[in-house]
Amino acid sequence: MTGPDFSFEHDLLTQGFPRIAGVDEVGxxxxxxPVTAAAVVLDPARIPAGLNDSKKLTEKKRQALLDExxxxxxISVAHASPAEIDEHNILRASHLAMERAVAGxxxxxxxxxxxxxxxxxxxxxxATTVVKGDARSVSIAAASIAAKIARDAIMRxxxxxxxxYGWETNQGYPSKSHISALQALGVTPHHRKSFKPVYNILCKP
Structure with missing residues (x-):
């Protein structure tokens, strides 16, 4: 299976849009x-080889590509906090992070x-939406890499x-060890209180 390419960007360039930002979120x-988003504007003449969905790359490869x-x-990276996730819902908070990344x-x-x-x-x-864009557009793939590296660093x-809680390895995802730690150690200020496993613990009598 082939990786992302420049076809979406090329189509927009031919329509008269010279500065195109790929936007993606993680978390x-x-x-x-937080939920973290990145916006990346590539130079069409200097696109790093090997850009792909960040989940398909090793940590070492992601870092090498980000350095390039x-x-x-x-590159612009932005976030929406756990409090904003609880206030709005995860979808809207993801979009807030995206909006902030573009504005940055x-x-x-x-x-x-x-x-x-x-x-x-x-x-x-x-804007144009691209379903599974991090595997189809090099600009979105670049944004996925920048967002993941930034969020992983925050969690470490x-x-x-x-x-x-094991956040240095589970990045806050609901792994078995994270759930066990949550039950044993309790809820931290960085937990998303509206998410069911956290909410259930907070509501225990």
Missing amino acids: RGPLCG LRDCAE LRHPPDHCLIDGNMIPRGLTIP DLAQHFPG
Whole structure:
């Protein structure tokens, strides 16, 4: 199976959109930590080889690609907090992070390629959704790499302050060990209180 390519971007370039941002998020499923999004504007003449859905790459390969991207692309990373996830719901919080990532670019893009099937409602820039975009568009793949590396770093840091939950390896996802630690150690300020396993513990009599 072939990896992502530049066809979506090429079509937009021919339509007169010179600055195209790929946008993706990571961290919808974890029980704790932020949801993180990235927006990446690639230089069509300097696209790193090997860009792909971050989940299909090793940690070492992701980091090497991000190092390349920092030299040849514009990258913006943003987050929505656990409190915002609880306030709005995970989908809206994911879209907030995406909107913030796009707004954080040094220069506004002319068009965004959004991973998924919904355009964030607060996005004022023309956009196209691409289902499974991180496996189809190199710009979205680049964003998936930047977002994952940023969020993993946050979770490793949080793990130092809240040992025992295994966040340095499970990234906050509901692994068996994380659930066991949650039951034994309790809920932290970084847990998403609206997510069922956390909510159930908080509501125990």
